Amino acid sequence: MPMQPIHTSTFKLRVRYGETDKMGYCYYGNYAQYFEVGRVEALRELGLSYKSLEDRGIGLPVRNYSVEFKNPARYDDEIQIITKVYPLDGLSLPFEYETLDLEGKVLNTASTELVFMNLQTGRPMRVPEDVQSLLTHRA
Numbered sequence: 001m002p003m004q005p006i007h008t009s010t011f012k013l014r015v016r017y018g019e020t021d022k023m024g025y026c027y028y029g030n031y032a033q034y035f036e037v038g039r040v041e042a043l044r045e046l047g048l049s050y051k052s053l054e055d056r057g058i059g060l061p062v063r064n065y066s067v068e069f070k071n072p073a074r075y076d077d078e079i080q081i082i083t084k085v086y087p088l089d090g091l092s093l094p095f096e097y098e099t100l101d102l103e104g105k106v107l108n109t110a111s112t113e114l115v116f117m118n119l120q121t122g123r124p125m126r127v128p129e130d131v132q133s134l135l136t137h138r139a
Helices: 030-045 050-055 129-136
Strands: 007-014 062-069 078-085 092-101 106-115
Touching: 007 030, 030 062, 030 078, 030 092, 030 106
Parallel strands: none
Antiparallel strands: 007 078, 062 106, 078 092, 092 106
């Protein structure tokens, strides 16, 4: 992404046994959930919670999701997910992620693009001014 992120957030987790596949690797589908936690917490750190948006009738569905796997995480590995929030691009909100092991080796990189949606109509909507203010300026 050409712009600088407005916020970067990091959280750690330990890969649980039930999150691994037969090869002992963290199952690839789990990363979408990890990235969701990263998004939710990064927005919370900016002063915006998903719950407060939903209470206002605003949803944030994922429009695009891309991930590139480089190295596996295994059962009981502690990993960190770095989430970068980028400025609003019209009606969409871009994020980038990087998953690292504790030695700093990159396990995967990913990106998502979310859109603002009116929960009653299911249609895209304008970003409320207070939300736009939080998501367009560098934190």
